[in-house]
Every structure is written in C-alpha cells, then in structure tokens.
Amino acid sequence: MSIDFHEEETLGKAYDHKLLKRLLKYARPYWWMILSSIILLLLITAFELAQPYLIKVAIDDHINGIYKPMVAYELGKAPIKGVIFQDKEYVREKDLKSTPTQLPRYQIIETKNAIYLIQGMIAKDQSYQVQVVHGKPTIISGDKTYPTTELSTEEFQRFRQQDIQSLYRIGGLFFILLLLSFILNYIQIYLLQYTGQKIIFQIRQEIFSHVQSLPLAFFDKNPVGRLVTRVTNDTEALNEMYTSVLVSLFKDFFILIGIMIVMLKMNVKLALLSFVSIPLIILTSFVYKRLARDAFRIVRTRLARINATLNENISGMRIVQIFHREKKQYEQFNVINSSHYQASIKELKTAAIFRPSMDFIYSISLAFLLWFGGKDVIAGVTEFGVLYAFIDYIRRFFQPINDLTEKYTIMQSAMASSERIFQLLDHKDTIPNPTQPKPIGQLMGKIEFDHVWFAYQDEDWVLKDVSFTIQPGEMVAFVGATGAGKSSIINLLGRFYDIQKGSIRIDGIDIRDMDKYELRKQIGIVLQDVFLFAGDIKSNIRLNRKDITDEEIKQVAHYVNADQFIEKLPNQYDEEVKERGSTLSQGQRQLLAFARTLAFNPAILILDEATANIDTATEQLIQDALNKIIHGRTTIVVAHRLSTIQHADKIIVLHKGRIREMGNHQELLSLKGLYYKLYQLQYKEDFQSNHMAM
Known part of the structure; x- marks a missing residue:
C-alpha cells in the first residue's frame, strides 16, 4: 500500500473570490431565504445596539437626571408636564425644545445631611458650602x-417620581427588545440552517451523481477514502460556511458600522479615541490571514489521507489479520496520523496568536477610554452613562473581531474543501457520450473487435491489434495467463474505457456512437468477486428497478437455483444482507449475481471467472444456472478452469495482449499450442488433486 496513492493532488494558489462566486451559485435558488435572514439580522442588530443606549439614557437622564438644571414656570404655563412644588411647576431643561432665558433655572443638590433645591447652577467642579442665614439654609459658592x-x-x-416611571418604561422597552431579539434570532437561525441544509443536500447529490458518471480509470487513481471525504467532511465544511459565516458576516458588518455611527453621535472625541485601535486590528488580521491559509490547506490534505488509509485498512481487515499485518499497518497509520497531528498543531499555534492579540488590543482601547473618558466624567464634560455605553460598545465592537478566528477557520476550511470539491466536479468524463447517439433498440448481440489497440497508460499496450467476431447467440471464451488482456476486453465492451486505435462494433454500430448508458443496460456482467449491497435479498436482485416485481424475483431465483438456499433463510427474500454480503458464502453470492443478471434480461452476458473458487456441490448448481441463462444470448466467458468452457462455440487464446489461437476445444487441442499446454497443465493439477483426495 502506497502512501503516495493517498496523497492529495497539489493545488495552486486559490482565489477566494472565484471560489466564493462559484459557491454562491448554489445559494442563488434560495436568495429570498438568505435575503430574509439578512433583513432579520439587520433588525436583530438594531435591537442589540439599542440596548446599551437605553442603559445610557436610564443612567444620565433618570438615575442621575435629578441633578440636571430645571426651569420654573407659573402654574398652568409649562409647555409640558412637570413637578409642582410651592406654587411653581418645575420642568427639566433637557425635556424642553428650547430653553426660555427669561425664566429662572433651578438645581437639586444632595449633601450628606440634606437635599436642597437651589436657584441657579453650580458646576460639578465648583466647591460650595451650606450656611444658615436668618434661620434658612443658604448655599454659598465663591462670591455667589x-x-x-x-x-x-x-x-x-415627588421630583423623583417621573424618573421612576421612566425607568419602568425603559425596563419594559429593554425587555421587549430582548424578547424580539430572541424570537427573531430563532427565526433567522432556523431559516438559515434550513437553507444551508438544502444547499448542502444539492451539493452532495451533485457530487454523488458526478462520481457515478466518472470512468473506471478515475477510480484507479483515486482512493475511496478521498472520495468519501469529499461527500462527507468537505460538504460539511461548506455547510458551516453557509450557516455560520456567510450571512453572519452581514451581522458583523452591521454591528461594526452601527457601533461606529452611534459612538460618533454620542461623543466624537471618545469615538475617535476608540477608533485608534482599528489600524492595529487590520494589521493583525492581515498577518493572521497569511499565516493561517497554508496551515488550513495542509490539515485538509492530511485528513483526506487519514480517511483514505482507514477505508483501505478496514476494507482489507481480513487480509491484515490473516497475514498478521496489524503492527505494520499501525506503524504506517501512525506516520499518516502524526503528520495530521503536526499540521493541526501548526494550525492551532496560528489561531492561538490571533485571539490573545485581539484581547491585548481590546485592553489597550479600554484603558485609553477609561483614562480619557473617566477624566471627562469627573470634570463634568462627559456624562457617566455615555462612558458606560462606550465601554459596552467597545466590548461589542471587538466581539465579532474576536470571533474572526473561528469564522476564519470555518472559512478557510470551506475554501480548502471547495477547492477539492470543485476539482472533483471539474474532472471531465474521459468517455463522453455522443451528442447525437445512434438508436440501438434491442441488441442482437453481434460483437466485432476490429484491429483494437488499448493501453491504460500512454503506450503501455494491454491489447495489440486484436480482431475477432462473435455472432449473435454464440458462447465465446477467453483464456490466457494473468495479464494477457482478458478482463480488458470486458471493460472495453461495456465502454468503461476507450480504445486508442481500431473500433469495437455491436450489431454493426461503433459503440462510441451509442449512448453508453443504453449500451450498458443490455450487457450483464457476473464477476468472480460478487459485490452485494447492504439491504436484503430482494433489493440486491432488483437493484432499484421498481418495474421488477417480487414474483419475477422469485421466478429468476428459482430458475438459477438460488431459491434452494434463499428459502432456507429465516426471512427468505427479506433476509438482511450485510455489507458486501459478508454473511453469505461465495457460491450463494454467485447465485444471487446470476439471478440479478437474469432479472435485467441482457442481450449480452459476460462471465468473468464466475465459477472460480466454488465448491463442487455449488458448482453443479451454478453450472446448471449457467446453462439456462446463456440460452439465446451472446455470451462471453473469461475462464480459468478450462473444463467449464469445453462446449463454447469459440475459444480465443490471448498471450501478452495478442490473439495467438482461436477455435473450439477440439480444434485448439489438435493445434498442440498454448491452449494445449494450458489444458495439459490443468489436467495434471486436477489429476494430482483428485489423487491426493483419494
């Protein structure tokens, strides 16, 4: 097993905007759902940004509002409702559209011992003292x-009553905003997750459909684990991007812009002071992006190697245990797993730099804000509620930036995954269907190979100038040593590979001019290693052909003698079949393969070592089944045991990719060539085996 086989292809530098543009095509059919999510996010952001501002209003206008200047009106002349005290109505200046200069201003001052209403204004930084003059308290500040x-x-x-009522209203409004945010968040998250799942469902379907359409040559070069990674891990990474990043970026943008606007409106000086950290944020993010990109790509590559190696080892576990390869396979997996671990550590180190850096910049911004803003509050230039709101907004400002590591991780993982997915989807079918295929109808089964040359790679020829003709209804066998080209002829006939020279015709039509899927429908192949899907007996015979009834399944099973073991099973045709048919014997799987082939009623039947490694009793059942299903069909047999093909109409002997002999059994024996030698050798082996058994 080669580690290189599991290595991912090296990709060039990815251009995120091109990948995103391609990814967004999958989201286009759901644009109205995504737009709805964005609108909901805009509302949610507005509600969240309003919360610190409401607290600022509660602090400055109501909790500390009692100490703000008031204007005293004669009873009944105040433009708005105020507080009636000693035949006057007191209204706070901030509640008036314009301040009347001709009316006196009042202020409430609170000391340790008492609370006073004074006429006039004393600044916060002014000192004052309370004295009793003519039996009445009087406040003196400087010479005033x-x-x-x-x-x-x-x-x-009585003066506080309006503030208390206002605080009740603000508290109620705050609760309503929280409730609305909760409801809208629920709707938005559900809508976005639903959309993401629909998109990922579509992508998975497209990948699976595309993989099924690829030629066998593609699977020769790509391990199963890598392809499984595409459909599972990589698509899941895209799901996180669609649901956790793409639309959330709009929310982050709304929050950042919204906070900057609100801060500028509240206090330009403190806002500009807070924005000093933005260049540091941009610089740190840029450095992090450059360091993180390669780390994420390497991790995805190493993960695919792990999946590919796991798949191969689990699939071959029987061989691993039989040959006591557990330690060697463990050591090999340890190398691959360690490389993934090292790549993950490098990724974590890169991510670990960014978050503390952002926390450090946040702390610096907060320190500057408390330093300058605190002095302004003490000096009375800035209200305490404004400083509180700024501290809250700074925290909210850094929240999406701090989340950037997680979102960038998801984004880069999605970019790396999308590169691999699109690379897979961009694999062109090297065996394309003709744009205007010739109609073939029901094939008669005449097969012609006309000077066929074929190589899997370059000019390493597997078949060299091969020509033969098989008449409809004939049974033709191919024999020869391993690597002679027997299985390649089968692959070419079903157009799983394309030839480099010559032509292959069926009923006089070049198979390259046929619809390859229509062609394959009329070719039934029974392999030595029968593949069964997890399910039940019926589904493995029917293979999703809904037009094949249960009664027809029973008929074909009976016809090929498969019913003899099926009806002994506890659930008969509904008996569960484990993965790859592991609970059935080789012979039972072979009989099911015959039943499956007969159910599809092909015009051309191909048997590739179909009777190899079968016990004698089962072979008799299979031989009887064979005699039935080949009747009236063009049959091609790739045989190892020459005793099974003696009655073939024609036997073709292949050697190193060329046809060396052709004729029936007796004709080839009389030639005393390659076939004669193979027969003699096998005759001796069978004789020795029977002698030893006796």
Whole structure:
C-alpha cells in the first residue's frame, strides 16, 4: 500500500473570490431565504445596539437626571408636564425644545445631611458650602449666594417620581427588545440552517451523481477514502460556511458600522479615541490571514489521507489479520496520523496568536477610554452613562473581531474543501457520450473487435491489434495467463474505457456512437468477486428497478437455483444482507449475481471467472444456472478452469495482449499450442488433486 496513492493532488494558489462566486451559485435558488435572514439580522442588530443606549439614557437622564438644571414656570404655563412644588411647576431643561432665558433655572443638590433645591447652577467642579442665614439654609459658592430650599424626603420623592416611571418604561422597552431579539434570532437561525441544509443536500447529490458518471480509470487513481471525504467532511465544511459565516458576516458588518455611527453621535472625541485601535486590528488580521491559509490547506490534505488509509485498512481487515499485518499497518497509520497531528498543531499555534492579540488590543482601547473618558466624567464634560455605553460598545465592537478566528477557520476550511470539491466536479468524463447517439433498440448481440489497440497508460499496450467476431447467440471464451488482456476486453465492451486505435462494433454500430448508458443496460456482467449491497435479498436482485416485481424475483431465483438456499433463510427474500454480503458464502453470492443478471434480461452476458473458487456441490448448481441463462444470448466467458468452457462455440487464446489461437476445444487441442499446454497443465493439477483426495 502506497502512501503516495493517498496523497492529495497539489493545488495552486486559490482565489477566494472565484471560489466564493462559484459557491454562491448554489445559494442563488434560495436568495429570498438568505435575503430574509439578512433583513432579520439587520433588525436583530438594531435591537442589540439599542440596548446599551437605553442603559445610557436610564443612567444620565433618570438615575442621575435629578441633578440636571430645571426651569420654573407659573402654574398652568409649562409647555409640558412637570413637578409642582410651592406654587411653581418645575420642568427639566433637557425635556424642553428650547430653553426660555427669561425664566429662572433651578438645581437639586444632595449633601450628606440634606437635599436642597437651589436657584441657579453650580458646576460639578465648583466647591460650595451650606450656611444658615436668618434661620434658612443658604448655599454659598465663591462670591455667589444661591437661594436655597431644603427638601423633605416626600418632597424629594415627588421630583423623583417621573424618573421612576421612566425607568419602568425603559425596563419594559429593554425587555421587549430582548424578547424580539430572541424570537427573531430563532427565526433567522432556523431559516438559515434550513437553507444551508438544502444547499448542502444539492451539493452532495451533485457530487454523488458526478462520481457515478466518472470512468473506471478515475477510480484507479483515486482512493475511496478521498472520495468519501469529499461527500462527507468537505460538504460539511461548506455547510458551516453557509450557516455560520456567510450571512453572519452581514451581522458583523452591521454591528461594526452601527457601533461606529452611534459612538460618533454620542461623543466624537471618545469615538475617535476608540477608533485608534482599528489600524492595529487590520494589521493583525492581515498577518493572521497569511499565516493561517497554508496551515488550513495542509490539515485538509492530511485528513483526506487519514480517511483514505482507514477505508483501505478496514476494507482489507481480513487480509491484515490473516497475514498478521496489524503492527505494520499501525506503524504506517501512525506516520499518516502524526503528520495530521503536526499540521493541526501548526494550525492551532496560528489561531492561538490571533485571539490573545485581539484581547491585548481590546485592553489597550479600554484603558485609553477609561483614562480619557473617566477624566471627562469627573470634570463634568462627559456624562457617566455615555462612558458606560462606550465601554459596552467597545466590548461589542471587538466581539465579532474576536470571533474572526473561528469564522476564519470555518472559512478557510470551506475554501480548502471547495477547492477539492470543485476539482472533483471539474474532472471531465474521459468517455463522453455522443451528442447525437445512434438508436440501438434491442441488441442482437453481434460483437466485432476490429484491429483494437488499448493501453491504460500512454503506450503501455494491454491489447495489440486484436480482431475477432462473435455472432449473435454464440458462447465465446477467453483464456490466457494473468495479464494477457482478458478482463480488458470486458471493460472495453461495456465502454468503461476507450480504445486508442481500431473500433469495437455491436450489431454493426461503433459503440462510441451509442449512448453508453443504453449500451450498458443490455450487457450483464457476473464477476468472480460478487459485490452485494447492504439491504436484503430482494433489493440486491432488483437493484432499484421498481418495474421488477417480487414474483419475477422469485421466478429468476428459482430458475438459477438460488431459491434452494434463499428459502432456507429465516426471512427468505427479506433476509438482511450485510455489507458486501459478508454473511453469505461465495457460491450463494454467485447465485444471487446470476439471478440479478437474469432479472435485467441482457442481450449480452459476460462471465468473468464466475465459477472460480466454488465448491463442487455449488458448482453443479451454478453450472446448471449457467446453462439456462446463456440460452439465446451472446455470451462471453473469461475462464480459468478450462473444463467449464469445453462446449463454447469459440475459444480465443490471448498471450501478452495478442490473439495467438482461436477455435473450439477440439480444434485448439489438435493445434498442440498454448491452449494445449494450458489444458495439459490443468489436467495434471486436477489429476494430482483428485489423487491426493483419494
């Protein structure tokens, strides 16, 4: 087993925008779902951005709002509802559209011992003292004296009543925003996940359909595990991109732009101070992107190698255990697994750099904000609620940036996976169907090979100038040493490979002018190693042909003697078949293969070593079945045991890719050539085997 066989192809530099453009084509049919998700995200973002602002309003306008300046109106003349106290109605300046300059301004000041209503304004950084003048409290600040009224607890609560009611309203609005965000998030996530699953379903179907259409030459060069990785791991990576990244990027964009706009509107100075870290963020992200790209690609490549190796070892577990290869296979897997581990560690180191870097930049931004913003709050230039909102917005600003590592991991994994998927989908069928295939109808079965040359690679010829004709209804056998080209003739007849020179005709029509799928429908092949699918007996005979009834299945099973073992099974035709038919014997699987072939009623029947390695009792059943199913059909037999082909109409002897002898059994024996030598050699082997058995 070669490690190189499991190695992924080396790809050139990927251009993300080209890959994304191609990936977005799969999302196009669901554009309205994605657009709905984006609109929902826009609403969710607006609701989330409103939450810190509501807290800022609650702090500055209501919790600390009692200390803001008020205007005193005569009763009944206030433009809006205020607080009535001592025959005047007090309204806060911030609630007025314009401040009347002719009316006195008032302010509430709270000390350790009492609460006062004063006429006039004292700045936060101004010092003052309370003195009793003529039996009344008076506040003095510098050379100014402010008329003062001490408020009782009840009177102070009267001024606070509007703030309490406003806080109730803000709390209710905050709860409504949370509830709406929850509901819209649920709808958006469900809609997006549903869309992602639909897209991935479509991609998986396309990959599977495409893989089935590829020629056998493709599977000669690509391990099963690699192809399984495409349909499972790689498509799942795309699913995460569609559901976790693609639309979420819109949310991140909305959040970042929204936060910047809100911060600029609240306080330009603090906003610009907060934006100082943006160049550092861009630089760090750029460096991370360059380092991470190659790491992700290597990890995906090594993962495919693991899958390919696992698949091969599990499929060949019988051979591994029989030949006691467990230690060697473990050592080989350990090398591949270690390379994946090292690549993963490199990826983790790259990702581990980014998150702490972003946390460090966030901490610096927060420190600057607290330093400058805190001084402004103390000086009374900035309100405390604004500083709180900025701290909250800074945290929210860095949240999508901190998530960039995870999203970038998903994105790069998706890019690497999409490269592999599109590379697979771009594999052209090297055996294309003709644009205007000739109608073939029901084939008679005349087969002609006319000076056929064929090689699997370059000019390493497997068949050299091969010519023969098989008449309809004839039984023709091919014999020869291993590598003579017998199985290649079968592969060429079903057009699983294309020849380089010459032509192959059936009923006078070149098979390259036929629809290859229509051609294969009329060719039945029974191989030595019968492949059965997990399911039951019926499904393995029917092979998804719904037009084959249960009664027809029983008829063909009876016809080829398969019913003799099927009816002894506990569930008969509904008996479960394990993967590859592991619970059935070789002979039983062979009989099922005959039943399957007969059910499809092919015009041409091909038997490739179909009776090899079968016990004598089962061989009698199979031989009887053979005699029945070849009747009226053109039959090609690739035989190892010459005793099974003595009654063939024609025997063709191949040697090193060329036809050396052709004739019936007696004619070839009389030539005393290659066939005669093979017969003599096999006769001696059979004689010795029978003698030893006696």
